Amino acid sequence: MIGRLLIIMVLMLIVTVPAMAQGNYDRNSPEFRENTSQFMCLCGCGQDHFECNMEGCGLNEQFKTEILEMMNEDGYDKNDIKEHYVSMYGEVILTAPEKSGFSLTAWVTPFVLLAGAGGGIIYLIRKWVRKSKQLMKPDPTDELEDETEREILHSLIDEERKKHF
Numbered sequence: 452m453i454g455r456l457l458i459i460m461v462l463m464l465i466v467t468v469p470a471m472a473q474g475n476y477d478r479n480s481p482e483f484r485e486n487t488s489q490f491m492c493l494c495g496c497g498q499d500h501f502e503c504n505m506e507g508c509g510l511n512e513q514f515k516t517e518i519l520e521m522m523n524e525d526g527y528d529k530n531d532i533k534e535h536y537v538s539m540y541g542e543v544i545l546t547a548p549e550k551s552g553f554s555l556t557a558w559v560t561p562f563v564l565l566a567g568a569g570g571g572i573i574y575l576i577r578k579w580v581r582k583s584k585q586l587m588k589p590d591p592t593d594e595l596e597d598e599t600e601r602e603i604l605h606s607l608i609d610e611e612r613k614k615h616f
Contacts, residue, residue, distance in 0.1 A: 475523060476519060476522045476523055477519070478515065478519070482522065482529075483501075483515075483518065483519065483522065484501050485529055486518050486522065486529055486532050487499065487500040487501040487514070487515060487518055488500070488501045488502070488546065489529070489533060489545060489546055489547075490514070490536055490544050490545065490546065491543075491544055491545065491546050492505075492508065492510065492511055492514075493510050493540075493544070494507075494508040494510050494511065496508065499546050500514050500515060500518075518532060521535070533545075542554060
C-alpha cells in the first residue's frame with residue numbers, strides 16, 4: 452500500500468513539474484517585456500514591439516499574443532522565441548544585430564570609420580600647419596629685395612622733397 456502511494460506521488464510530481472516550469476506570464480511581466488523588446492515592429496513606427504503604440508498597428512497585438520502563447524503554453528524562453536522569429540523574418544526584425552558572424556560588422560564598422568576619419572583629420576591639420584610654417588618662413592633673398600626696394604623708395608622720396616622744398 453505504501454509502495455503504491457509512493458509511486459502515485461512520484462508520478463504526480465513528474466507530471467506537475469513541467470506544468471509548473473511553464474510560467475504564467477502576462478503583458479506586465481518583465482520576461483514578456485524582454486521578449487517583445489528584442490523585436491522591431493513591422494508597421495514602420497521604428498519602435499520595438501513592447502513600445503509600439505501606433506494607431507492602426509494590427510501587427511503589434513497579434514505579435515504580443517503570439518509571444519504570450521509561446522511563453523505560457525509552449526514554454527519557450529527568450530532564445531527560443533528569438534530563433535523562431537529570426538527564422539521567419541530574418542535578422543531585420545531584431546532591434547540590435549547579433550554579435551557574431553557578418554552582423555558583427557554592424558557593431559565594428561562605426562568605430563572603425565570614426566577612427567579613420569579622426570586619423571584623416573589629424574593628418575590634414577598637420578599637413579596644413581607644416582605648409583603654413585613653410586610659407587611664413589622668411590626667404591633671405593626677400594630681405595635683400597626688401598632692402599633695395601626701401602632704398603629706392605627713400606631715394607625717390609628724397610628727390611621729390613628736394614624738388615618741392
